[in-house]
Amino acid sequence: MFELIIFFLLGILAGTITGLIPGIHINLVGVFLVSLSTTLLNSIQSIHLVIFISAMAITHTFVDFIPSVFLGCPDTDTELSVLPGHELLKKGQGYQAVLLTCYGSLLSIFTLLLISFPFILLTKKIYNFLQTPYFMAIILITVSIILIILERKKFTALFAFLLSGFLGWCVLNLPTLEQPLLPLLTGLFGGSMLILSIKNKIKIPEQKIAKPRGEIKKSLAGAFIGSLIASPLCSFLPGLGSGQAAIIGNTFVKTNKKGFLVLLGATNTLVMSVSFLALYTISKTRTGAAVAIKEIIGTLSFENLLLIIGVIILSGIISFFITKFLAKIFSTKIQKINYTKISVITLLILITITTLISGFIGVAVLLASTLTGIYIISLKVRRTQMMGCLLIPTIILYLF
Numbered sequence: 001m002f003e004l005i006i007f008f009l010l011g012i013l014a015g016t017i018t019g020l021i022p023g024i025h026i027n028l029v030g031v032f033l034v035s036l037s038t039t040l041l042n043s044i045q046s047i048h049l050v051i052f053i054s055a056m057a058i059t060h061t062f063v064d065f066i067p068s069v070f071l072g073c074p075d076t077d078t079e080l081s082v083l084p085g086h087e088l089l090k091k092g093q094g095y096q097a098v099l100l101t102c103y104g105s106l107l108s109i110f111t112l113l114l115i116s117f118p119f120i121l122l123t124k125k126i127y128n129f130l131q132t133p134y135f136m137a138i139i140l141i142t143v144s145i146i147l148i149i150l151e152r153k154k155f156t157a158l159f160a161f162l163l164s165g166f167l168g169w170c171v172l173n174l175p176t177l178e179q180p181l182l183p184l185l186t187g188l189f190g191g192s193m194l195i196l197s198i199k200n201k202i203k204i205p206e207q208k209i210a211k212p213r214g215e216i217k218k219s220l221a222g223a224f225i226g227s228l229i230a231s232p233l234c235s236f237l238p239g240l241g242s243g244q245a246a247i248i249g250n251t252f253v254k255t256n257k258k259g260f261l262v263l264l265g266a267t268n269t270l271v272m273s274v275s276f277l278a279l280y281t282i283s284k285t286r287t288g289a290a291v292a293i294k295e296i297i298g299t300l301s302f303e304n305l306l307l308i309i310g311v312i313i314l315s316g317i318i319s320f321f322i323t324k325f326l327a328k329i330f331s332t333k334i335q336k337i338n339y340t341k342i343s344v345i346t347l348l349i350l351i352t353i354t355t356l357i358s359g360f361i362g363v364a365v366l367l368a369s370t371l372t373g374i375y376i377i378s379l380k381v382r383r384t385q386m387m388g389c390l391l392i393p394t395i396i397l398y399l400f
Helices: 002-020 026-040 046-063 065-070 076-081 084-090 094-130 133-149 154-172 181-200 216-236 242-252 257-282 288-297 302-336 339-378 383-399
Strands: none
Touching (some): 046 257, 046 302, 065 084, 065 094, 065 302, 084 094, 084 257, 094 216, 094 257, 133 242, 133 383, 154 181, 154 339, 154 383, 181 339, 181 383, 242 257, 339 383
């Protein structure tokens, strides 16, 4: 029991660290663990690693909104393409923005308790039907069309979606590239953000430490319904992430900008949590953390699933308070930090990680995806359109 607690706490610590590093995509958290798993298993029990990964993954989904809000503030020319959290940051309400996502993430922990066993029962009955290749392709195409239609600049969004899809198809078909998702997603979602931050020399206004006001109960209710509808859908559909789930959920339950932050927090954590249910039920991996667990222990037993659910609940509650504490520190210190230097250092770290894991070809991909990300952001469409880099290759795979 003592060892279980140690690995649980180490997982929370690791998730806090990875969550604070800008540009590290949530689906990439498990990449490093998979590469190290064979050597670690010689000295560490597999169940300890499962606990570590589960706690780290859930903690990451809470904490990663801090760099998203505080270290990803865009120039006014690109504000339409990013989360409402940046608009609150520029008004001195960055703490509120992070707190809203925390409320949503914590809500999703209790939502998981309600849907776990119904999800398991229903999934076993309908999954084989949904797995028909052409049927899956039709669903993915339909979801992609919906995400494009929801944009104000529909043709521009379509172009951005196809451009990122072409890039993704090229990268995923490079035969000599190790871990292609690392440079691809890091460049599109991390490198592009950091380059723009350096270029624009952003200045952060003084932040206020205050709780969100207004109809927070209505936002929580909307986030509950929206995440309940959209998050399980992502467990069946490869290529969809929490960003798309939040947008889909928002079409069913219309929310304001603060409500959308609650919804985004809820879907971010619930998509991760449901990925463990999907691993147990249909043996499919939808997140990097689920991939790592499958690589380490293979088939997930019911006892291990119950243990993971327990870890999710406890780590979620602890992560809520950790994120609040860190958000308060960031809010009080952000003005004193040289924003440009942080962005440069972070970019150098990402280049180093990419070089070590994916080699110089990976660095070339990182450069190409970063430039593509910068261009798509300049088009003033949602960044979720860049997930075409995964959706289009997946659609092609099911069709052909």
